[in-house]
Every structure is written in structure tokens, then in C-alpha cells.
Amino acid sequence: MKRRLRATAGLCDFYNIFCDVVSEWRTKENGEVHRCSKGNVEMAFSSINLVKHALSVYTIEAFLVFKKEFITGAGHYHKELGIENYNKVFRWGVQRA
Numbered sequence: 001m002k003r004r005l006r007a008t009a010g011l012c013d014f015y016n017i018f019c020d021v022v023s024e025w026r027t028k029e030n031g032e033v034h035r036c037s038k039g040n041v042e043m044a045f046s047s048i049n050l051v052k053h054a055l056s057v058y059t060i061e062a063f064l065v066f067k068k069e070f071i072t073g074a075g076h077y078h079k080e081l082g083i084e085n086y087n088k089v090f091r092w093g094v095q096r097a
Contacts, residue, residue: 004017054066081089 004021005014009017051067051070054070055063058066076092078090078092081091083089
């Protein structure tokens with residue numbers, strides 16, 4: 001806004017420039033929503049409903065962050081070893097190929 005306004009601008013000038021800026025923001029945002037809804041993202045674990053749901057609700061950028069974290073977590077395992085002092089005991093680690 002400040003790049004477009006001059007110190008001598010009146011209230012009507014401010015309002016018109018403000019409306020133009022908001023219109024530009026909305027156009028840019030609508031383009032991003034369209035790009036995200038039509039984007040083609042390769043899915044890891046495509047048979048898992050959680051991943052399918054994440055792709056349908058997140059933007060592409062947010063889904064890529066989710067996918068990275070999901071893949072990192074998918075390489076871990078846990079095994080229940082038993083109960084000690086009323087607490088379940090697990091072994092947790094990274095799966096190796």
C-alpha cells in the first residue's frame with residue numbers, strides 16, 4: 001500500500017488503492033488454491049487412508065511436509081515387552097532393511 005499511496009492522497013484515493021490491493025491478493029490466493037487442488041503429487045504409501053486424506057485437505061506444500069514426516073516415522077517400530085511396575089514396557093527402534 002505505501003508504495004502506491006502519496007502523502008497528499010485523499011480518503012477516496014486510499015479506498016480505491018486498498019480495494020485494488022485486496023483484489024490482487026484474492027486473485028493470487030485463488031490461483032494458489034486452484035494450483036493446489038489440481039496439482040499432481042506422488043503419494044508415498046498410497047494405500048493408507050490417512051495419506052489419502054492428508055492429500056485431499058492440505059495444500060501441496062503442507063502435504064510435502066506431512067509426507068516427509070510420515071515416511072520418517074514409518075521407518076520406526078515398537079514391540080511390547082511386558083509390564084513392569086504397572087507400566088507397559090516397549091522396545092522402540094528403527095527398522096533396518
